[in-house]
Amino acid sequence: MLASSEGALRHAFSNGITAFLFAATGSLAILITVGRGGGLAPADIASWIFGAYGLGGLLTLWMCWRYRQPLGMAWTIPGALLLPPALDHLSFAEVIGACWVTGILMAVLGASGVVNRVMSRVPMPIVMGMVAGVFLPFGLRVVTAFGELPAVAAITLGTFVLFTVLPALGRRVPPVLAALIAGVAATVLLGGMQPLGASAGLLAQPRLCAPAFSVQAMLELVVPMAVTVLAIQNAQGFAVLQQAGHAPPVRAVTVACGLGSLPFAAVGSVPTCLAGPVSGILVSSGARESHWLGGLVCGGAMVLFGLFAPAATRFALALPIALIGLLGGLAMLRVLQGAFQSAFRGRCPLGALVAFVVTVANVPILSIGAPFWGLVFAFVASALLEREDLRAAVQGQ
Template identity: 55%
Template sequence: MFTPIERPTETPPAPGKILSDFGPVYASSGFIGWLFAVTAPVAIILAVGSGGGLSEGQIASWIFGVFFVNGLITILFCRLYRQPLAFFWTIPGTVLVGQSLTHLTFPEVVGAYYATAVLMLVLGATGSVKRAMELVPLPIVMGMVAGVFLRFGLDLVHAVFTDVAIAAPMVAIWLLLSALPWLGRRCPPIIGALLVGGLATIVLGRFDASASLQLELIRPVLQQPAWSLAAMVELVVPLAITVLVVQNGQGIAVLKTAGHEPPINAVAVACGIGSAITALVGGVSTCLTGPTNAILVGSGERRRQYVAGIVVGILAILFGLLAPTFTRLLLNAPKSLIATLAGLAMLRVLQTAFVTAFGSRFSLGALLAFLVTVADRPLLNIGAAFWGLVCGLAISWLMERADFAPKPKS
């Protein structure tokens, strides 16, 4: 039996009300939130797409889908619920797809996107999201996530050694802005790294200026799905977990901490619908973003923060429409710049994954999930991330049975 999706507690604001709630603080928060999304997360899409053998047109369509579609969803939800509900795409899922593209075709991956979308839609519409989130213990999930993310940390180290002139200044400015919070608030560390890396690339003459960089609107490349049992088994459950548990869980926690009440089931339904639409152009699954929402709730009055979310949505739509221009610009940059940018963006996430995985309960299961995922050896043509979850759950059930008991209430 379907349960009602959470209804907005207030009437959606009229355009005049949105304009009266608008202000420099919310414009700034929205711009910085959007700028974060178009730097390192886009670098991760480029790294995964290039490594998976996708064409420039396919990568541009992927970027168009995850910005344009999710920008529309962001505007709709921010207005309906009067909360800063920014939607983008699952970064762990993107990295997971990168592993899968080493032995699956892109149409098979797209087919798994559709199946994941249906699963999330059903879980959200039936109110089963919370129960589904409890099936796989979070430490085991994060053990798998740490295994998936590890190569980005390693690529960062390799980039520093192989291209010191570009990577080292990026790391240095990132460390400086991270170590001095008062300075980091004026220029977020990852954006500082991008600016310094771009400057070093230009000064050293490392940018490939042979390609045309004029403004170009997107001409989406529609992707035909292929239905593969191996892809379904390998990707659907892990992708749904990275969205509902890892990404949405982080975003919901950020919003609740700031005093908002995000509609959990409605968000899951939106992720399902958004994932199905972005899959048309090869985009990875939609999620409620944690980092961008954290930026949006970091300043201003709580009742007006939804406006910053609307700003993010508008800028995302514009960026998606111009995806070919930005894709070509970044693809012509040195690979070390992209690897360093993606690695720096993943450092804190990788740290959180390790702390969550090995902080207390289910640590042995988390360790096995991590090791199996890092080994990256497919079995039955199904990728290692899925087997990491399976092995982690199995070992915890055998060796850490007591950890499955509910925590005593304090």
């Protein structure tokens, strides 16, 4: 029993650290790129980092502890990508005002139960087709990493395979954790670390951002951001958790995303969401009952990262994106496999295929990301061509 408990803790630690690194490198690079592209001042970007990671980590800790599930709460990347074009003609204060209204709207929708009813009527194969389309690029990074860092990728993948095929090793050190250690060591020894940026201090200095409310900002940003969180990112997270055997509290998570978005906006961050890829990593290995411990590890690391954002950002951005992508891809391989199996072995296979193809195509429409349209077009395709399957799936037969 003791050995089993120790193994569960090792998997939880491994998954939590990998999920954190995934969120604190590639996602961070996107945040900085979006901030710079939108013309934000360095102080505004630093405050956004504090909110996205520090406050996101606190929310993750609370949700994981309260519901004993791996509920990794983060900031919406697709929502952030709406900002650079909007900041061409809107002030930052107007954008923050739209984030406030988006948070309030999500909280109301969550408390009303609307989100629960909608989620219960979307067939799981269609949702998992969308999830497979979202996660496929992460899986492909296992291969593409060899084009950027062949030696590091070979050592990292070789270590993962070794600890996977030899159970005696895998019981002592989870394969992803072993691959993480080997990959970072190989990166340092082979000179793959990027130069550290200039120091901007040690502790974060969040700024309170006063909102401004304009009709143009409301019309342009509120609905796309709300749909992005509720119908794309949260839908991914819920589907991944359900696939792993969890019963995520849809209403509570939706309300938490809405209310959590308010302090996020107060320090200049976009709304919060249930992060699909982070959830996928947290449930990728170990006993289901201990997955929430990995969420605590991830949340705690995010809090520290947010508090020490100026210094931590320098080191996070020094790690090669290819290595973090490879580690994230390895962690999500089983999740990706499960998504394909759930999408195409049950009802509505055509709808699942449409959801997958539209999502992979990644063409936004009306400033709303492709995963949402994958769900819409898949539902339409099944309604026209798989009526019996769709009716049975909606009724839970």
